[in-house]
Amino acid sequence: MKGIVFTEFLDMVETTYGLEVVDSIIENSNLQSEGAYTSVGTYDFNEMVQLLTNLSKLANIPADDLLYSFGHYLFNGLLKAHPEVVSSYKNPLGLLYSIEDHIHVHVKKLYPDAELPSFKILEKTDKTLTMIYSSSRGLYSLAHGLIKKTFEHFEKSVQVDFELLNEQGTEVKFAIIQHG
Numbered sequence: 001m002k003g004i005v006f007t008e009f010l011d012m013v014e015t016t017y018g019l020e021v022v023d024s025i026i027e028n029s030n031l032q033s034e035g036a037y038t039s040v041g042t043y044d045f046n047e048m049v050q051l052l053t054n055l056s057k058l059a060n061i062p063a064d065d066l067l068y069s070f071g072h073y074l075f076n077g078l079l080k081a082h083p084e085v086v087s088s089y090k091n092p093l094g095l096l097y098s099i100e101d102h103i104h105v106h107v108k109k110l111y112p113d114a115e116l117p118s119f120k121i122l123e124k125t126d127k128t129l130t131m132i133y134s135s136s137r138g139l140y141s142l143a144h145g146l147i148k149k150t151f152e153h154f155e156k157s158v159q160v161d162f163e164l165l166n167e168q169g170t171e172v173k174f175a176i177i178q179h180g
Helices: 003-017 019-027 045-059 063-081 083-087 092-097 099-110 140-153
Strands: 118-124 128-134 157-164 171-179
Touching (some): 003 019, 003 045, 003 063, 019 045, 045 063, 063 083, 083 099, 092 099, 092 118, 092 171, 099 118, 140 171
Antiparallel strands (some): 118 128
């Protein structure tokens, strides 16, 4: 998993819960990196699982809720790191429609070893988008938070419904309806 995800996660934890909580979740995890991350590094996905699990226990908040909040937070970090990716789109549906064919191609150029989820478009209209999220990591709540924040960035309201296509959440159908 790319380091920017770890650095942004720990930034979110510090901003929301404070530095003591950051220290606590790192100390309570068995991290090969010892919790020292760089945005361009690559780290074991299991380290994120441990950090998230420990935060969930400490804050008494379900992991999926934390992942959703993190997706929401991560959007701004990704926007700051790569403004050119978002600025080439005029609306949120256009951006989401282009995840596979443009955004992930761009990410792969920057980070060739990045393991990205896939998004298969099932249907698109001027105001709706239906797609299947697929990832062995099952971070659909993170994707949900990113989707919602995309619409906020473009100052549009949205309804996002999702349906788990398996128990692990490794395949999820998102139905997105833009209002206004």
